[in-house]
Amino acid sequence: MNINLKVWRQKDSKSKGGFENYALSNITHDASFLEMLDILNEELNGKGTEPVAFDHDCREGICGMCSLFINGRAHGPDLDVTTCQLHMRKFKDGDTITIEPWRSGGFPVIKDLMVDRSAFDKILQAGGYVSVNTGGVPDGNAIPVGKEISDEAMDAATCIGCGACVATCKNASAMLFVSAKVSQLALLPQGNVEASRRAKAMVARMDELGFGNCTNTGACEVECPKGISIAHIARMNREFLFATCKS
Numbered sequence: 001m002n003i004n005l006k007v008w009r010q011k012d013s014k015s016k017g018g019f020e021n022y023a024l025s026n027i028t029h030d031a032s033f034l035e036m037l038d039i040l041n042e043e044l045n046g047k048g049t050e051p052v053a054f055d056h057d058c059r060e061g062i063c064g065m066c067s068l069f070i071n072g073r074a075h076g077p078d079l080d081v082t083t084c085q086l087h088m089r090k091f092k093d094g095d096t097i098t099i100e101p102w103r104s105g106g107f108p109v110i111k112d113l114m115v116d117r118s119a120f121d122k123i124l125q126a127g128g129y130v131s132v133n134t135g136g137v138p139d140g141n142a143i144p145v146g147k148e149i150s151d152e153a154m155d156a157a158t159c160i161g162c163g164a165c166v167a168t169c170k171n172a173s174a175m176l177f178v179s180a181k182v183s184q185l186a187l188l189p190q191g192n193v194e195a196s197r198r199a200k201a202m203v204a205r206m207d208e209l210g211f212g213n214c215t216n217t218g219a220c221e222v223e224c225p226k227g228i229s230i231a232h233i234a235r236m237n238r239e240f241l242f243a244t245c246k247s
Contacts, residue, residue: 001027001093003038007052008100013108013116019098029089034059035245036088036192046218048102059084061225064162069115074164074223082162082216082225104172105210108237119209120177127201130190149187156183158226165220165228169214176220178202179236180228186239188223196246200240 002025034056041051055065059106066083070076076086100112107115134143144151153197159180166174182199185191185216191198208246214233221230 001029003027003091004096006096006098007149009112010109012111018066027088031087031088032084034084053114055114056084056245060083062160064160067163069102069167071098074167077224080225080227093119102167104166106166106172117163118176122209123178123202123205124181126205127198130185130193131192134190143189145188153184153187156180156232159228160226164223164225168219168223171215173214174211175214175233176224176228176230178206179232181214182236182239183232193227196243200243203240
């Protein structure tokens with residue numbers, strides 16, 4: 001298949017960026033989206049042109065680093081997949097594909113399609129941990145937790161922190177990410193030690209880092225590659241309200 005690419009190019013965070021057009025031919029439908037970008041970069045290298053910088057690591061849909069905004073959608077037109085698991089069969093011969101970085105004040109552009117997502121790490125450092133010593137695996141498993149609760153906690157823990165929720169939200173809100181990290185601990189007894197301060201600390205850090213507020217449009221849930229439910233946002237709001245009233 002032959003495709004046309006409109007790729008955002010930006011030298012660094014202080015430079016003004018813009019779109020550049022590239023044409024690729026003979027791309028197989030079975031190629032992944034990142035493999036297609038590899039082919040583009042091979043051609044650019046062959047011409048002595050600087051390749052397009054984009055973030056990636058595992059290419060197995062686990063790490064969330066492949067954060068690309070494709071044709072106006074986070075991670076592209078497929079559902080419940082990251083960009084690295086998106087295949088070119090989702091596009092048609094002759095298509096023009098627009099590729100951008102995440103657009104958020106909390107995720108400043110590093111170069112081209114790469115953004116700095118360390119803000120998520122800072123939010124986690126503010127309260128996304130447990131201080132209780134749970135011992136080894138047998139000790140942790142000795143604490144009785146209902147299956148429905150443990151399943152819900154595990155569903156929240158599947159969040160890979162890719163930032164698709166932020167890129168999709170009209171307010172660039174990080175509420176889905178933060179609420180998932182709150183839920184995965186708030187639902188378990190091991191998370192009770194920090195329960196009174198976790199939500200307050202993480203929400204305060206999120207606001208400080210420039211992320212917007214949630215208006216419950218649900219767009220984040222739709223585009224989340226792991227299908228994280230916005231029900232976690234409701235839980236985080238309850239945790240936050242309880243902690244505020246308690247203090």
